[in-house]
Amino acid sequence: MSNPSAPTRGAATLHDVAREAGVSLATASRVLNGSTRKVAESYRERVEAAAEKLGYTANLSAQATARGTSAIVALLVADIADPYFSQLASGVARGADEAGLVVTIAITERDPQREVKLVRALRGQRPRGLILAASRTEGPDAVGLQSELDAFSGMGGRVVMLGPGTGSTRSVAVDNHGGAAALGTELARLGYRDAIVVAASEGIRTSDDRVAGFTEGFEAAGGKVRDVRRAGFTRDAGYAAAQDLLQGDVPGGTLIFGISDVVAIGAMSAVRDAGRQVGADIAVAGFDDIATGRDIRPGLTTVRVPLEDLGYRALNAALEPEWDASEPPLHLEVVVRGSTPPRD
Numbered sequence: 162m163s164n165p166s167a168p169t170r171g172a173a174t175l176h177d178v179a180r181e182a183g184v185s186l187a188t189a190s191r192v193l194n195g196s197t198r199k200v201a202e203s204y205r206e207r208v209e210a211a212a213e214k215l216g217y218t219a220n221l222s223a224q225a226t227a228r229g230t231s232a233i234v235a236l237l238v239a240d241i242a243d244p245y246f247s248q249l250a251s252g253v254a255r256g257a258d259e260a261g262l263v264v265t266i267a268i269t270e271r272d273p274q275r276e277v278k279l280v281r282a283l284r285g286q287r288p289r290g291l292i293l294a295a296s297r298t299e300g301p302d303a304v305g306l307q308s309e310l311d312a313f314s315g316m317g318g319r320v321v322m323l324g325p326g327t328g329s330t331r332s333v334a335v336d337n338h339g340g341a342a343a344l345g346t347e348l349a350r351l352g353y354r355d356a357i358v359v360a361a362s363e364g365i366r367t368s369d370d371r372v373a374g375f376t377e378g379f380e381a382a383g384g385k386v387r388d389v390r391r392a393g394f395t396r397d398a399g400y401a402a403a404q405d406l407l408q409g410d411v412p413g414g415t416l417i418f419g420i421s422d423v424v425a426i427g428a429m430s431a432v433r434d435a436g437r438q439v440g441a442d443i444a445v446a447g448f449d450d451i452a453t454g455r456d457i458r459p460g461l462t463t464v465r466v467p468l469e470d471l472g473y474r475a476l477n478a479a480l481e482p483e484w485d486a487s488e489p490p491l492h493l494e495v496v497v498r499g500s501t502p503p504r505d
Contacts, residue, residue, distance in 0.1 A: 173215035181211035193217070232262050234479055235288040237279060239271045239295040239394065243423055244451040245468060249294055249323075252472025260480055262289060269295045271365075271394065273306065280309040290319045290479025294472075296367040296394070321478045323471065324366055331484050333475045337367055337448075338374035340464040340493035344446060345378030347495050348416060348462070352504030353379075353444060356416040358389045359402045359424055368394070368420050371448055375418055384416075394420065399427025407435040413442045414504060422447035422454045422463055429457070429500065444501040459499025467491050 179189035184204055191200050192208040200208075211217075234257050238246040250266060257264045267283065269276040276295065283291065291313055310320045310330055320330045324337075348356070356379055361368035376386045390406065392398035399419050406417070417432075419425030425447030432443045439445055439459055446462040447454060454461035471491055478484050 173212075173217040175217070177215055178208060178211045178217050181215060182207040184208060233265050233286055233288040234262050234290045234292065234476060235265045235267065235283045235286070236292045237267050237269055237276060237295055239269050241266060241268055243394070244453060245421065245423070245449050246294060248451065248468035249472040249475075252469035252474075253292060253476045254472075255469070256473045256476030256480075260476070262480075271295060277305045277309055280306065280313060284309070284313050284316065284318075287316060288318055290321060290476070292472075292475045292479055293320070293322045294475070296361070296365045319479045321475050323475060331478045331486070333471065333478055334488075334490035335367075335466065335471065336490040336493055337370035338377075339490075340466070340495075341371040341374030341448065342378030343493070343495050344418075344448070344462075344464050345375040345380075345384070346382045347497065348418075348444075348446060348501055349379050349382030349384040351497070351501060353414070353416045353501070354384050355412070355414065356384055356386045356418055357406060357411075358386055358418045358420070359392050359399055359428055360389055360420045361394050361398075362391050365394075371420050392424070394424060396423050396427035396430075399424035400431045401427075403428035403431035404435070407431060407437065407443075411443065414444070416444040416446065416501065419445065419447045422449045422451045422461060425461055425463070425500075426453060426457065429461070440500050440502050446501055450496060455498075462498045462501040463496055465494040465496050 175189055175193065176186060178193065179186045182189060184207060188200060188204055189208050192205050193212060234253065236250060236253050238250065240246060241250070250264070254264050265283070265286065265288065267279045269279060280291065314320055314330075322330050322332045323335055324332060358372055358375060360372050363369065372389060379386060390402045392402040403417060417425070417428050419428050425445050429439050429445050432439050432445065437443050448464045448466075449468070450463045450465035454463055474491070
């Protein structure tokens with residue numbers, strides 16, 4: 162039975178650690194709060210041992226107030242269940258771990274106003290960097306985002322966008338247009354002449370660039386994009402769009418280009434459920450090269466984006482004092498698999 166008169170010991174403080182280690186408060190602070198000032202290795206070992214013994218945890222909020230930023234990097238993604246974003250987050254986490262930082266992930270659900278609110282809320286945590294990985298939406302729905310990003314930058318944090326940046330925002334380029342154009346050219350070279358694109362709503366930059374690039378490459382090489390269906394970036398959106406298409410007249414040899422692998426995989430399921438064959442009858446291609454697309458049968462033709470490297474580069478862009486905005490985009494590669502066999 163506990164003694165109600167016994168004093169209750171709270172969490173260990175920095176003073177406790179300094180006393181336990183036999184060093185000054187300033188020395189303990191330099192070791193545990195990430196100061197750039199050098200501390201003798203013998204003192205560092207004593208302070209770290211004392212902190213571990215006492216169960217001391219640094220007050221991140223106080224550190225953020227003192228420094229202007231915290232040991233946190235915030236990553237905004239549209240949907241963490243989408244393998245595109247989970248692979249990207251893996252690269253961000255690898256870079257953050259190397260830098261001794263923690264990653265906070267927030268989900269935008271592809272809602273521009275939700276993104277604005279999340280950026281505003283995250284400013285209170287004073288992250289070292291803010292990486293916007295969700296697809297950019299252009300137009301009135303995105304009103305307010307730039308002012309929030311400018312306010313974040315004004316507090317000393319760095320903002321990184323995947324794709325074109327604006328103002329003080331840094332960007333890590335992904336050549337969605339060029340990659341999609343290369344895919345369109347290659348599929349026309351394989352003998353495809355009729356294509357249908359399943360894309361996201363107009364105004365979403367990633368989707369629009371891929372639609373434009375694919376159409377340009379495919380038609381320049383002799384093909385024709387005869388329809389663009391606006392659906393979304395999800396598997397279910399791809400399934401529903403393809404299901405609707407297949408209720409009409411879709412002749413054998415038609416190519417369906419899903420704006421992402423997830424969309425394309427949904428389209429493949431709809432083709433099968435309609436009693437038709439993926440590849441030999443209706444060809445399907447995607448974009449991103451997520452692991453699932455390599456494992457399904459037939460394998461999915463796609464454009465390989467080095468997603469972990471992309472996340473790692475974005476993390477570095479958020480941390481490096483000097484950033485070369487002219488750095489070329491990461492190399493994208495067309496990968497042809499069984500979902501688009503050559504046509505005679």
